[in-house]
Amino acid sequence: MTIEIKIPSVGESIQEAVLAEWFKQDGDSVQKDEPLFVIETDKVTLEVAAEVDGVLKILAAEGETVAIGAVVGTLEPVMVSGTEKGSTPIESGSVKAGTVEPKISETKKAAAPADEKMPEPAPAQPVAPVGTDEASIPLAPSVRRLVAEKNVDISGITGTGPGGRITKGDILLYLESVPAGRVTNPASPPSAGISPKPADAAAEIRKPMTPIRKRIAARLLESRQNTAMLTTFNEIDMSRAMALRAEYKVPFEKKFGVSLGFMSFFIKASVEALKEIPEINAFIDGDDIIYHQYQHIGVAIGSDRGLVVPVIRHVEKMNFADIEQAIVDLVAKIRNNRLELADLEGGTFTVSNGGVYGSLLSTPILNMPQSGILGMHKIEKRPVVVDDNIVIRPMMYVALSYDHRIVDGKGAVTCLKRIKEFIENPERMILEV
Numbered sequence: 001m002t003i004e005i006k007i008p009s010v011g012e013s014i015q016e017a018v019l020a021e022w023f024k025q026d027g028d029s030v031q032k033d034e035p036l037f038v039i040e041t042d043k044v045t046l047e048v049a050a051e052v053d054g055v056l057k058i059l060a061a062e063g064e065t066v067a068i069g070a071v072v073g074t075l076e077p078v079m080v081s082g083t084e085k086g087s088t089p090i091e092s093g094s095v096k097a098g099t100v101e102p103k104i105s106e107t108k109k110a111a112a113p114a115d116e117k118m119p120e121p122a123p124a125q126p127v128a129p130v131g132t133d134e135a136s137i138p139l140a141p142s143v144r145r146l147v148a149e150k151n152v153d154i155s156g157i158t159g160t161g162p163g164g165r166i167t168k169g170d171i172l173l174y175l176e177s178v179p180a181g182r183v184t185n186p187a188s189p190p191s192a193g194i195s196p197k198p199a200d201a202a203a204e205i206r207k208p209m210t211p212i213r214k215r216i217a218a219r220l221l222e223s224r225q226n227t228a229m230l231t232t233f234n235e236i237d238m239s240r241a242m243a244l245r246a247e248y249k250v251p252f253e254k255k256f257g258v259s260l261g262f263m264s265f266f267i268k269a270s271v272e273a274l275k276e277i278p279e280i281n282a283f284i285d286g287d288d289i290i291y292h293q294y295q296h297i298g299v300a301i302g303s304d305r306g307l308v309v310p311v312i313r314h315v316e317k318m319n320f321a322d323i324e325q326a327i328v329d330l331v332a333k334i335r336n337n338r339l340e341l342a343d344l345e346g347g348t349f350t351v352s353n354g355g356v357y358g359s360l361l362s363t364p365i366l367n368m369p370q371s372g373i374l375g376m377h378k379i380e381k382r383p384v385v386v387d388d389n390i391v392i393r394p395m396m397y398v399a400l401s402y403d404h405r406i407v408d409g410k411g412a413v414t415c416l417k418r419i420k421e422f423i424e425n426p427e428r429m430i431l432e433v
Contacts, residue, residue, distance in 0.1 A: 003052055005036065005073040007066050010044055010341055016067050017041045018211050019060050023140055023165075026058040029078065036073070038337050039066075040211050044344065045303075047337030053078045063208075139166060146171050160335055167335075169304030212306040223366045228404035231363045232412050236420050238379050238394045241265050244426050256321035262376075263299070264323040266351055268429050269422035270374055271295045271315050274349060277415040279407050280372035281348050289406060298347035298367060299327060302357075303334050309367055310339060311347040355379065361397045371406050374419065375399040 007017055017039040024030055024037075030050045038047050050056075054075030060066055139147065139154075146168060147154060157174050159166035209217070223229065245260055252260040274281040274295055283290045295316045298309040310330040315323065333339045350367045355378035364375035375398065382395045400416040422429050 001077065003054065003075040003077065004071045005048070005050075005075060007039060007068050007070050007072060008046070008048060009068050010039075010041055010046055014041050014068065014341070016065055017046075019062060019064050019066055019072060020045070020210065021140055022058060022062055024056050024058075026056065028056050030054060030056055030075070035337075044339050044341055045212065045308075045334075045337050046339070050075060140168075143168050143171060150175060167304060169335075172304060210306065212308075216306055219368065220365050223368050227366055227368065229366055229401055230404045230409070230412070231399050231401040232409070232416055233361070233397060233399050234416050234420050236396045236398055236423050237384070238262075238396050238423070241423050241426050242379075242394060252321070256325070258321060258324040258328055260320065261324060261327075263327060263351070263353060264320045265423055265426060265429075266353075266374065266376055266419070267297050267299075267312070267315060267323050268320065269419045270297065270349060270351060272422055272429060273415045273418040274372075275316075276418060277407075277411045279411055280402060280415050282371055282406060283348075283369045284371070284403070284406050285369075292348045294348070296346050296348045298350035298370070299330065300350060300352035300367075301331060301334055308334060308339065308344065309347065309350055310334070310343040311345065313346065349373070352376065355396065361399070363399060364401050366401055366403060371403040372412075372415070373401050374416075375401070 007019075010017070018041075020038045020040045022037045023035050030036065031053050032051065033049050035047050035049050036056070038045060040046075052075055054077045057074045057076065058072070059074065060070070060072035066072055143166060146152075150171070152171060152174065154166055154171070157166055157170055160170055241262065245262070245265075249260050252258075278291050279289070281292050281295060283292075294314055296311050296313045297315045298311045300307060300309050310333070312318075312323065312326045312330070318326070330339075330343065333343065347367065347370060349370055350364075350373040352364050352373060353376040354362050354364075355376050359377050360380065361377055362375055364373045366373055377397045377399075379394045379396050381392050383390050384393050384395065385391075386393070398416065398419065400412055400419075402412045
């Protein structure tokens with residue numbers, strides 16, 4: 001019985017999606033729960049897996065905009081019973097990465113002459129420097145194109161996608177991490193099946209914006225146009241927080257199973273500061289102000305498909321371990337394209353860490369309808385004055401952008417100052433003083 005593959009519903013307000021990428025080719029054999037394709041909407045990216053083992057037939061191409069519930073492919077279930085007429089027995093464990101290896105029937109074996117020898121296999125050809133040996137390292141079409149374009153040797157790249165598959169994000173991260181000039185090799189031959197670009201090709205590439213990128217652009221423009229955004233800055237001495245983290249990092253991970261990071265420090269500090277300055281945790285709704293008696297903190301996370309801000313709910317009830325575990329869970333959802341629409345809704349304040357990308361100072365843009373966003377930056381050793389002495393300390397610039405329509409300068413400065421005090425004296429968060 002043929003199984004239809006449909007675009008799943010991802011929220012009542014979403015009526016269509018873009019079929020961003022197929023992980024398999026038409027006619028490939030797939031296993032149950034193996035990822036088939038990724039869809040993108042203006043809010044979420046979702047990976048769709050196979051419901052049963054079968055042979056894939058693709059009905060909609062990559063890049064097409066399809067309606068929710070539309071049939072984009074079918075799966076013809078694989079017959080594994082040797083008693084079925086015309087069926088071919090399949091040895092246990094023979095289904096591998098989209099291929100089915102049938103067992104040769106005894107009749108065909110007997111038909112071959114006893115003294116006939118099988119032809120010797122051709123010697124393996126050397127692998128091109130780009131390392132795209134697709135038989136051993138399956139790559140999605142978009143990843144394969146990027147590997148060929150940048151001439152990347154993927155032999156040393158560890159995949160973070162489902163089943164260890166190398167994703168586009170893994171390639172981009174590798175390109176950022178290696179020294180200039182170490183990635184490309186003009187003398188290297190192109191990978192199989194990918195034609196080299198002509199020498200006179202135009203040095204421009206035009207691609208349609210993805211739904212998520214369109215949504216990000218629209219929301220950022222809306223925020224700039226419809227809020228009276230202002231930013232206040234401060235700097236934080238990270239010495240005490242770093243010493244506390246270093247002292248308890250190992251026992252913390254042993255007890256709770258997650259690593260202790262600085263994000264939980266800043267989220268806890270923000271929650272305590274928001275309790276004192278409630279207007280930064282409030283929304284403007286027409287002529288009213290909605291004050292929230294809870295803190296739902298959005299955490300800005302970059303992905304290869306764009307920036308997303310999933311929400312950790314009721315952080316005021318969480319400890320450091322709860323926050324770190326929530327972050328790990330959200331990152332895993334994003335990496336595996338399992339983020340749900342509910343994960344992105346209801347935030348009252350946002351924390352963004354540009355420091356992981358090396359940012360020294362920036363002005364974060366409000367995530368509407370929120371009234372405040374905290375920007376963290378890189379920790380850098382700088383000379384500072386302490387008790388009239390010049391000392392070297394690990395310092396971090398922080399920025400708080402806020403909607404001046406609802407938040408006065410005094411409140412914003414006070415809030416950021418309180419965050420600074422909590423981070424410089426982490427014990428205060430535990431004692432709530």
